[in-house]
Amino acid sequence: MINTKFCDFIFISEKLKSYYPNSGFRLSPLVRKYLTNGDLLEDFCQKAKIKFEGLINNIEDSNSGLSSSLCSSFSKINTIYADIHDQSVKQSIANLTPNSKKLRDKHYDFDLSGNVISELIKVFEEKNELLWKRYFPKLSFEDTMSLRFLRKNLTEIDDLKNKIEKLEDLIAIQMDMILELEKKNR
Secondary structure, eight states: OOSSSTTOHHHHHHHHHHHSTTSOOOOOOOOGGGSGGGOHHHHHHHHHTOOOTTOOOOOTGGGOOOOHHHHHHHTTOTTSOSSTTOOHHHHHHHHHOTTOHHHHTOOOSOOSOHHHHHHHHHHHHHHHHHHHHHHOTTSOHHHHTOSGGGOOOOOHHHHHHHHHHHHHHHHHHHHHHHHHHHHHTO
């Protein structure tokens, strides 16, 4: 995240604005309390002037990502994805781990380590403040763009417990994958 422009929201917003210069580009924070009825899809439809009524809006399963334990492992392999839209790795893992859906989709209480959180704040807090001032200064900075909410009072023991939990989940997913591959090779 830090070595790419993925979390540089001011960079991303400027790129999008340059792609759509005459479209009346608007930017909104993805914070539940500022969304229409606290719902992302309904908020999008309202802003895009799309009729929301009648839409199937339970899309959590259709757009699930991989757990942070898997993503963290993959981040160590630079060439695993062909591009930022590559879904083949996710699909391969899903196909090879049919019994691990809950672990693949798992959300952890603490997805990021204390060190990563501090680094994110150091690198992006100033840019996020600039974005906030430019696009939604009437909203609370702390609610919308500050990364300080990520900072939790984790002890080293808490951090280690979280790492162990993620490693145990990764091992279980790998075992499911090994058994599935073995079954296919019979």
